[in-house]
Amino acid sequence: MRKLFVFLLMISIVSISPAIVFAQSKTEVLVKNATVMTAAKGTLENTDILIQNGKITKIGKNLKAAANAQIFDASGKFVTPGIVDAHSHTMLDAINEGSFSVTSMTNVRDVLNPHDIAIYRALAGGVTSANLLHGSANSIGGQNSTVKFKYGKPVEDFVIADAPPGIKFAMGENVKRSNFQIQGQTPRYPRTRMGVVETMRDAFLRAKDYKQAWDDYKAKKTKVPPRKDLELEPLVEILEGKRLVHAHGYRSDEHLNLLLLADEFGFKVATLQHGLEAYKIAPEIAKRGTGVSIFADYWGYKLEAYDAIPYNAAILWKNGVLVSINSDSDERMRRLNIDAAKVMKYGNVPEEEALKMITFNPAKQLGIDKRTGSIEVGKDADLVIWSEHPFSPYARVETTMIEGEVYFDRNKDIAKRAELEKERTELEKLDANKAPGSGGTPPKVPGEKRIADRDDADQTDGGNR
Amino acid sequence: MNSKFKIQNSKLFKTFAFLLLTAYCSMFTVNAQSGGTQQNLTGKAGTFAIIGARVVTVSGAVIENGTVVIQNGKIAAVGANVSIPSGAERIDGKGLSVYPGMIDAATNMGLVEISGGLNASVDVAETGNINANAKAIKGINPHSAHINVTRVNGITTVLSMPTGGIVAGQAAIINLNGATQSEMSFVPEFGLVMNFPRISTFGGFNPITGPQIVDFNEAVKRRDTQLEDIKKAIKEAETYNLAKEAYAKDKTLPFPKVNLNLEAMIPYIRGEKPIIFTAERERDIRGVIKFVEEMKVKGIIVGGQEAWKAADGLKKNNIAVVYTNMFSLPVRDDDAYDYLFEAPSKMQKAGVQFAISTGDDGANVRDLPYQAGVAGGYGLSKEDALKSVTLYPAQILGISDKVGSIEQGKIANIVVTDGDLLDPRTNVRYLFINGRLLPLTSRHTELYDAFKDRK
Amino acid sequence: MKSKFILFALVAIGSLFVGSAFAQSYAVTNARIVTVSGENIEKGSIVIRDGLIEAVGANAKVPADARIFDGSGLTVYPGLIDSLTSVGISAPAPRSQAGGPQPQAPPAATSNSNYAEGLRPEDMTINDLKAGEAQFEAIRNAGFTTVLTVGRNGIFNGQSAVINLAGDSVSAMVVKSPFAQHITFTTLRGFGYPNSLLGTFSALRQMMLDAQRLQDLQKMYDANPKGMKRPDDDKSLEALFPVLNGSMPVVLNANSENEIVRALDLAKEFKLKAIIAGGQEAWKVADRLKAQNVPVLLSLNFPKRTASASPEADPESLETLRLRAETPKTAAKLANAGVNFAFQTGGGTTSDFFANASKSVENGLAKDAAIRAMTLNAAQILGLSDRLGTIETGKIANLTVVRGDILGKEKTITHVFVDGKLFEQKEPPKKPATPSGGTPTAQPAVANVGGNYTISIDIPGQSLTGTMALTQQGAVLTGTLQTQLGTSPIKDGKVTAEGFSYSSTVEYGGTTFDIFVKGTVTGNQISGTIDSPQGTIPFSGTKNP
Structure with a gap:
């Protein structure tokens, strides 16, 4: 027994860190001799970036750092801001509350899983921030979380505290539930695009009444305090301009109907999500200052995605619309750099504008651009070091850091693999892992669920992400 | 085709015919009007000379300042100093690169227009488990919007495969041009697609409770039963063939009742044409190897996530891999983040014949060059990355004498670009x-x- | 009265009373006494009267009227407490694992709640308890005298009860009811709200807020009803008042780190008096548990490998391997971090409970801490340390008597005292050898169905007769089915408490088809159904003499 005990202790030393985390303490960090693509002020050759307390404090040539600073020699390499994904469902233990068509009372913050391996894989693709959205099964879905991918940290560290709150709206096929049926369930209202708009209008009218009831109570016109209604509270915040609306949709008519509804109720839609036909109504969108977050060229997976074109970004950009390119997929998230590169070809979007579409623009859409999204003095040091130009298909992420701490490093990842193999060998020797017994917790099934988790294309999930 | 598309087509055609024509004409610096004949969307034939371009032959060295002559549908000449036939349309290749058209050796091109919620546009999966006589070439829509979208990105040839059941049907190699199926056809009945039975613990998706999980041992049993079913079907086809051949020699014997399904299997079980096995995991790939050895058939693997782990068996049996997982997530949480990015390079090192494919149903086949590019970032040389979507798939599909590189006498499937084809x-x-x-x-x-x- | 009598009879049959019902006083003498409250007494006496401990000590005076229980060679512990079970509650129907949607929950038995089943905090475990069930005896035989018990259905599991494991009636068994509200982060059956974890949290939150408001409105109304609309009398919301006021603890079922963090967040948000139940990964958040002063009812149902690896199976994930390696260290880590915890079976077996308590000790937990986790700590967390958990004068006379070390491999629970009543333990059944100390789960009682039956199969317009030859070995059924169609062997034959089932392959007209047979046997009558590709056909028959 004693032997076993000592052995178990040994194992615990190896396995104490649940994840591969290379985060460093908050000392100075100096990235040297890089080609710095700032996503704000052009590309700077042979440039250093000095990071202190997680912030970028100096950008220039031949910068000096403290003696104990962590140095990254990026000679011949490229540095970009960390990628911001304006549409993701990574980290969510549940994506849709599909019961009602209005589920604004739900909040993805309640179901974040900071151990999702997809986070690490996204970091390995240069993504540092994301807009984690409720699914698209509902006209008005749940509240979002805007996070940084601080993998290995407690969940509360992920959430960007000063990001404005947001909420998911959705229109079209998913909300109508045209592509799947649940046997035995009474069809849910709405079943048409007509009904979707009415569902939204109804919700906002209820929200207005609700606000009135509270105003009356606060003005002492009524005696009994109204019920605090978690469904309507976020809608009131929308009406007050305090909550960002991220509206999933495809067809230009439905997006425009939402914009008209927003006009009617006097709020602004922050982003049209997907917006694959947004190019058809670019002037209308531009006029309202609404952003659009799109796939670069993903199309054709359902009828409402059939008019999608890869020139969407270019047309919107030329109309002055704030455009971002998102993944909506744990897989695609790892290659947003390639998606951004595509818009240079489709409609000649300049390089920096293309880079902005995966960095600064989504940061603006999410209201976190004061912190992240570009390489400028005073901002969080959310940086990616690339082996070559990030728009080259051959580019690899070498290092990803958030606020100056390293969360992914290719060399360290490779070095760690042997360690993990050794840990596995040791663990497999343990009695608990060796001999079958009865009872106990059933083993976790291998994650084949991950095969395809993208928003709309996947048939097996009811198409409702 | 859905009504929406019809409207688009007819209306758009009239409205934009002019625009199209102008756009088209302005692209050509020379002789665009060519005798005043109006171009149709399947292009125009003629003699062409791409002059002074960087010619990436793939099969040989890059010719920095070369010329490619196209005549009678073929590459008539290629080199630094070739004579240009009189009357050839001259294309100034300065600053441009000439590549062979890319080949995607595992798609469902033309068989699926809109996969989600529009069954009327889906012709990819026949019902039933054994569908050997289902032929992709008879289901491909030559006017699918996917075809033009794909080819303008430099992909000129694809393998289009049916997917239904265990034996899904026969895949066709097509060129991405032509107004009819026969105009597109390259090898109409190239290979028999078999979704090689695998251990799948996936027991369907419940909209309320999510994916349902089948007990592992149950899944093993299910796999084994399916495998037995296939072997049984092959035995039946052999019996059928025996009876047919016997009858051909001796008409007094009973004529076997026609069975199109069995009939279709004959060239494949005789090893005259390849069986295309879909398989991903090592255990399934080893299963394919065993099957190929046992049944003495020709095999190609589509999928191939862990093919490099079974390199010996693949090499021994000349089984090539069409790898479709560049843009897939690793299945297991413990897999390294680049597990699937690195697979082509691992196959290369292990000596497995391979090609890179999107495995896409059509709309996103145009991502092919970037998928190869990413492999080039994870261990594969840039040259091999290019070969993995040109010459290698041509070799695997048995058409490398005709396409896959820029060589005199080959079919003129050619892409001229202003940069690296994979970028x-x-x-x-x-x-x-x-x-x-x-x-x-x-x-x-x-x-x-x-x-x-x-x- | 009648039902009470039957219950009493059941208890009497189910266990062996050493003393008679009239024995009021015992003296356990010459025993080693682990008081838990103080030093161990190497040789001493415990005097029990009227269900309470009257005296304890090396020199405690033995009254003349006490029956002497010679404790030589035995160790007496405070009665062991299993700090979370569903003992005495009939198990809910398992959720279907097959594909296809879940059936709609059947309409609940009459409830005037405004909330769906599963969102009814007013549900009282005590209402579902039945005294005298065999499972009380089984757990008592394993050495437990007291459990916390609650149903495990729904999001709000309802209000739990602490019961002693013997008594003529539920009311006599109850030590404390209700003890706590229990919450599981799950979804409701069917399609209603909430059907995702997202909705679970928003539904919980809204109900808490609504309850807070109702409480305020009721106070307002009680103070001055004039001119105010009468607030609803909502029993579901009202059941949450004590939870929100901090007078009733909330037990949150949470095993993974994520679940525990979510539970702690919820507790913080509504200032709940929270207790974590399960706590497999509690060591990962020990600091937060300590800071929020949240105790843990730690499950001793440690994860185990349940099947031999198939040669074709994927290697198990590191996460799984680590979890199995780490779980036995949890108790020690919690103890080191100063987090209060008690042990519970966690849905596992009582033998796992002791085996894994020992494993926790092997992995660094002090032995006395392990014993406290099944006695005093449990009593403290359950708010009953003034009456349970130690051997002290005046406390409830719940004692567990052991030959050997309770944490050792060689131990026998010889007796327990529950409320001063003595129960002698029956010889433990001989264990069949199992690998790695794994203990087979108790075999459920099965029906007796063996025999040869002449059956008729009711195909419309036809009469098919046959013989069903059933050979039963425990829960395994073999034999044959013989009809005009031939004789086919029984495959996958099973016998349960209710009846039997098997499948078979029948040949007819040159083709074979699979059938599935299930049925029951009552006396010499057999009846059931045959599922065939042609449909479901009933059969019936009689046993051949």
């Missing part, structure tokens, strides 16, 4: 299939032109 920033400037110069238009350019100037 997402690169524009395709000219496109030839079977020597026809094709307009660089698609559903996407049409919609772009229609809306880009809307105020």
Whole structure:
């Protein structure tokens, strides 16, 4: 027994860190001799970036750092801001509350899983921030979380505290539930695009009444305090301009109907999500200052995605619309750099504008651009070091850091693999892992669920992400 | 085709015929009007000379300042100093690169227009488990919007495969040009697709409770039963063939009742044509190897996530891998993040014959060059990355004598670009299939032109 | 009265009373006494009267009227407490694992709640308890005298009860009811709200807020009803008042780190008096548990490998391997971090409970801490340390008597005292050898169905007769089915408490088809159904003499 005990202790030393985390303490960090693509002020050759307390404090040539600073020699390499994904469902233990068509009372913050391996894989693709959205099964879905991918940290560290709150709206096929049926369930209202708009209008009218009831109570016109209604509270915040609306949709008519509804109720839609036909109504969108977050060229997976074109970004950009390119997929998230590169070809979007579409623009859409999204003095040091130009298909992420701490490093990842193999060998020797017994917790099934988790294309999930 | 698309087509065609024509003409610096004949969307034939370009032959060295002559649908000449036939349309290749058209050896091109919720446009999966006589070439829609969208990105040839059941049917190699199935056809009945039975613990998706999980041992049993079913079907086909051949020699014997399904299997079980096995995991790939050895058939693997782990068996049995997982997530949480990015390089090192494919049903086959590019970032040389979507798939599909590289006598499937073919920033400037110069238009350019100037 | 009598009879049959019902006083003498409250007494006496401990000590005076229980060679512990079970509650129907949607929950038995089943905090475990069930005896035989018990259905599991494991009636068994509200982060059956974890949290939150408001409105109304609309009398919301006021603890079922963090967040948000139940990964958040002063009812149902690896199976994930390696260290880590915890079976077996308590000790937990986790700590967390958990004068006379070390491999629970009543333990059944100390789960009682039956199969317009030859070995059924169609062997034959089932392959007209037979046997009558590709056909028959 004693032997076993000592052995178990040994194992615990190896396995104490649940994840591969290379985060460093908050000392100075100096990235040297890089080609710095700032996503704000052009590309700077042979440039250093000095990071202190997680912030970028100096950008220039031949910068000096403290003696104990962590140095990254990026000679011949490229540095970009960390990628911001304006549409993701990574980290969510549940994506849709599909019961009602209005589920604004739900909040993805309640179901974040900071151990999702997809986070690490996204970091390995240069993504540092994301807009984690409720699914698209509902006209008005749940509240979002805007996070940084601080993998290995407690969940509360992920959430960007000063990001404005947001909420998911959705229109079209998913909300109508045209592509799947649940046997035995009474069809849910709405079943048409007509009904979707009415569902939204109804919700906002209820929200207005609700606000009135509270105003009356606060003005002492009524005696009994109204019920605090978690469904309507976020809608009131929308009406007050305090909550960002991220509206999933495809067809230009439905997006425009939402914009008209927003006009009617006097709020602004922050982003049209997907917006694959947004190019058809670019002037209308531009006029309202609404952003659009799109796939670069993903199309054709359902009828409402059939008019999608890869020139969407270019047309919107030329109309002055704030455009971002998102993944909506744990897989695609790892290659947003390639998606951004595509818009240079489709409609000649300049390089920096293309880079902005995966960095600064989504940061603006999410209201976190004061912190992240570009390489400028005073901002969080959310940086990616690339082996070559990030728009080259051959580019690899070498290092990803958030606020100056390293969360992914290719060399360290490779070095760690042997360690993990050794840990596995040791663990497999343990009695608990060796001999079958009865009872106990059933083993976790291998994650084949991950095969395809993208928003709309996947048939097996009811198409409702 | 759905009604929406019809409207788009007819209306758009009239509205934008002019725009299209102007756009098309302006792309060509020379002789675009060519005797006043109006170009149709399947391009125009003729003699062409791409002059002074960087010619990436793939099969040989890069010719920095070379010329490629296209005549009668073939590559008539290629080199630094070739004579240009009189009357050839001359294309100034300065600053441009000439590549062989890319080949995607595992798609469902033309069989699926809109996969989600539009069954009327889906012709990819026949019902039943054994569908050997289902032929992709008879289901491909030559007017699918996917075809133009794909080819304008430099992909000129694809394998289009059916997917239904265990024996899914026969895959066709097609060129991405032609008004009819036969005009597109390259090898109409190339291979028999078999979704090789695998251990799947996936027991369907419940909208309320999510994915349902089947007990592992149960899944093993299910796999084994399916495998037995296939072997049984092959035995039946052998019996059928025996009876047929016997009857051919001796008409007094009973004529076997016609069975199209069994009949279709004959060339494949005789090893005359390849069986295309879909398989991903090591255990399934080893299963394919065993099957190929046992049944003495010719095999190609589509999928191939862990093919490199079974390199010996694959090499021994000349089984090539069409790898479709560049843009897939590793299945297990413990897999390294680049587990699937690195697989082509691992196959290369292990000596497994391979090609890279999107495995896509059609709309996103145009991502092929970037998928190869990413492999080039994870261990594969840039040259091999290029070969993995040109010469290698041609070799695997048995058509490397005709396509896959720029060599005299080969079919003129040629892409002229302003940069690295695998780079997402690169524009395709000219496109030839079977020597026809094709307009660089698609559903996407049409919609772009229609809306880009809307105020 | 009648039902009470039957219950009493059941208890009497189910266990062996050493003393008679009239024995009021015992003296356990010459025993080693682990008081838990103080030093161990190497040789001493415990005097029990009227269900309470009257005296304890090396020199405690033995009254003349006490029956002497010679404790030589035995160790007496405070009665062991299993700090979370569902003992005495009939198990809910398992959720279907097959594909296809879940059936709609059947309409609940009459409830005037405004909330769906599963969102009814007013549900009282005590209402579902039945005294005298065999499972009380089984757990008592394993050495437990007291459990916390609650149903495990729904999001709000309802209000739990602490019961002693013997008594003529539920009311006599109850030590404390209700003890706590229990919450599981799950979804409701069917399609209603909430059907995702997202909705679970928003539904919980809204109900808490609504309850807070109702409480305020009721106070307002009680103070001055004039001119105010009468607030609803909502029993579901009202059941949450004590939870929100901090007078009733909330037990949150949470095993993974994520679940525990979510539970702690919820507790913080509504200032709940929270207790974590399960706590497999509690060591990962020990600091937060300590800071929020949240105790843990730690499950001793440690994860185990349940099946031999198939040669074709994927290697198990590191996460799984680590979890199995780490779980036995949890108790020690919690103890080191100063987090209060008690042990519970966690849905596992009582033998796992002791085996894994020992494993926790092997992995660094002090032995006395392990014993406290099944006695005093449990009593403290359950708010009953003034009456349970130690051997002290005046406390409830719940004692567990052991030959050997309770944490050792060689131990026998010889007796327990529950409320001063003595129960002698029956010889433990001989264990069949199992690998790695794994203990087979108790075999459920099965029906007796063996025999040869002449059956008729009711195909419309036809009469098919046959013989069903059933050979039963425990829960395994073999034999044959013989009809005009031939004789086919029984495959996958099973016998349960209710009846039997098997499948078979029948040949007819040159083709074979699979059938599935299930049925029951009552006396010499057999009846059931045959599922065939042609449909479901009933059969019936009689046993051949």
